[in-house]
Amino acid sequence: MTQEQTDPRHLDFWSFVDHAITRTARELPDVDRRAMRLVLTLHRAANMLVYDLESTVHRPRGLSWPGFRVLFVIWLTGQVEAKKVAELSGMSRAAVSALVGTLERDGLVVKERAPHDGRAVHLGLTERGRETITDAFSAHNVREQEWAGALSEDEQTTLIALLEKMTTRSTRFDARRRT
Amino acid sequence: MTQEQTDPRHLDFWSFVDHAITRTARELPDVDRRAMRLVLTLHRAANMLVYDLESTVHRPRGLSWPGFRVLFVIWLTGQVEAKKVAELSGMSRAAVSALVGTLERDGLVVKERAPHDGRAVHLGLTERGRETITDAFSAHNVREQEWAGALSEDEQTTLIALLEKMTTRSTRFDARRRT
DNA sequence: CCCGACTAATCAAAGCTTTGATTAGTTCTG
DNA sequence: CAGAACTAATCAAAGCTTTGATTAGTCGGG
Structure with missing residues (x-):
């Protein structure tokens, strides 16, 4: 019932995915290892990217990652309704509402x-924003x-295409989306 | 200075990436569009995936996404120090500390x-956990x-390989990682 | 033995997120 | 034109995250 435990002390961030897949497959033989690896790897890549961008680029400028995203959308669309930004x-609309509160307080x-x-509320940037x-x-x-430079241009193009294919086809099995 | 604004009302979640790249390139000609598309697409794919998994699988079982991740790590490693889970x-260690608080309260x-x-604190699962x-x-x-089924097996393998290449090479330019 | 350096965990404050309820304004329909 | 149905935004409560400070325990050198 309880799995035999190997010593976890030698594990680290990089070896964890392999360990997770091996061990899970042993516990639950029906698992699709490839799908498992895909999701683990994708999640990890996105997290690393966001953490790096946020800590090296945005926090030093007084922006949070979500704050940057909202500012970016308003910049690109001009006057927009909060609903559209969401x-x-x-x-979510509630998240945008809260976020705009701090961005407004900060004069952006x-x-x-x-x-x-x-x-409706229309949002726009200040000069400082x-x-x-x-x-x-x-x-x-x-x-x-x-980040992109870790891959050749062809590889980047392939990666983009595969991600787009996966996300656009996700509508076929009714993936839940924010409403 | 201020860009001419097109009417943003026709934009939607799917067309936004194209719009963003076109408009940004007009405002800031030095931008690398491919890198921009890569990051936007990757971030969006990961978000959609997590949102879907959390709302269809985990919340209905009383777990948050981070709660699931912590439980998963403890399951795979057996008794571990909180530091290792982080x-x-x-x-972060603080996040794990807070998360373990609620998982303990919920008897998992x-x-x-x-x-x-x-x-040090050793963490383990209860039977219910x-x-x-x-x-x-x-x-x-x-x-x-x-999700993975949107791609062929070869495509899945390629996608995994490209993501792994990008993340492992990120150490070459000192991407910030949690310490 | 004890002091200083280090390390694990937790706390504190501020911010973001979620769902679900509430408030206010619009639009459809009889 | 009045009421019902709908919609935009915000609020409320609970949870998670971050950084930086604090608390408690370890360990090596003098």
């Missing part, structure tokens, strides 16, 4: 009632290039 | 002082297979 950034975003709909996002995005892209 | 799961994890080091993680992981893997 949809485009993949966040302005909020005003929409002219033809008393419920614009300066912040262009500076942050430039540094962000430099760092992105370091 | 290292293997890629979380037990905490005991390490025999030969009065500072073991039942919970095996049930959750089985459902988790079924769902993973749906």
